[in-house]
Amino acid sequence: MERHRTSRGAARLRNLTETAADMFLDKGYEAVSLDTLIARVGGSRRNIYKRFGGKEGLFIEVVTRLCSELARPLEELEISAEEVKPALTLFGNRILDIVLHPRTLALHRLMVAEGQRFPELAQVILRSGQENATNILARWVEYKQSTGRLRADLPAGDMAAQFVTLIVAVPQLHGLVGLVSKPLRSRQTKQIVDRAVTLFLDGASPKKR
Numbered sequence: 155m156e157r158h159r160t161s162r163g164a165a166r167l168r169n170l171t172e173t174a175a176d177m178f179l180d181k182g183y184e185a186v187s188l189d190t191l192i193a194r195v196g197g198s199r200r201n202i203y204k205r206f207g208g209k210e211g212l213f214i215e216v217v218t219r220l221c222s223e224l225a226r227p228l229e230e231l232e233i234s235a236e237e238v239k240p241a242l243t244l245f246g247n248r249i250l251d252i253v254l255h256p257r258t259l260a261l262h263r264l265m266v267a268e269g270q271r272f273p274e275l276a277q278v279i280l281r282s283g284q285e286n287a288t289n290i291l292a293r294w295v296e297y298k299q300s301t302g303r304l305r306a307d308l309p310a311g312d313m314a315a316q317f318v319t320l321i322v323a324v325p326q327l328h329g330l331v332g333l334v335s336k337p338l339r340s341r342q343t344k345q346i347v348d349r350a351v352t353l354f355l356d357g358a359s360p361k362k363r
Contacts, residue, residue: 259326
C-alpha cells in the first residue's frame with residue numbers, strides 16, 4: 155500500500171511539473187497563476203507551497219528540469235571513435251536538432267523575458283546549452299589534437315566554441331524571431347552543417363608543410 159501511494163504521489167508530481175512547464179513556456183511567468191494550474195491538474199496551493207515554496211520555487215524547479223532534459227541528448231552522444239568529419243557532422247546535426255526544437259526556443263524566449271527576475275536561471279540555461287555543447291566538443295577536440303588529426307596550436311575550447319557558433323548562431327536567431335516556424339527540412343539542415351564543418355576544418359586541420 156505504501157509503495158502504491160508513493161507511485162501515485164510521484165505521478166501527481168510529474169503531472170504538475172510537466173503541466174507547469176507547458177504553461178510557463180506558452181504563457182510566460184506572470185500570466186500563469188497557481189489557481190489556473192491547480193484547476194488543470196488538481197491538488198492544492200498548500201501542497202505547492204509545501205513542496206516548492208510557491209510559484210517562484212515551482213518555476214525554478216521547472217526550468218532547471220527543462221535544462222537537464224534538453225542537455226541530455228547531446229551528453230549521451232558518442233563521437234569519440236568517429237573520424238573527424240563524420241564526428242563533427244553528427245555533433246552538428248544533434249546541436250541543430252536541440253537548438254531549433256520548439257521547446258528549446260520557447261525556453262530561451264522565456265529567459266529573455268524573465269532573465270532580470272531570475273538571473274541565476276538564465277545562467278543555468280547558458281551552462282546547459284551552448285556552454286555545455288562547447289565543453290563536450292572541446293574534450294573531443296583535445297583528443298584529436300593529441301592524435302594529430304586537428305591542429306594543436308589553438309586552444310581546444312576556442313575551436314569548439316567557434317564550431318558551435320558556426321552551427322547555432324544564425325538558425326537559432328531565425329528561430330527565436332519566428333523566421334523558422336517549422337522544423338528544418340533535412341536538406342536545409344544538411345546544408346547548414348556541411349558548410350559549418352567545411353569552414354571549421356579549413357582552419358582547424360593540420361597544415362601541410
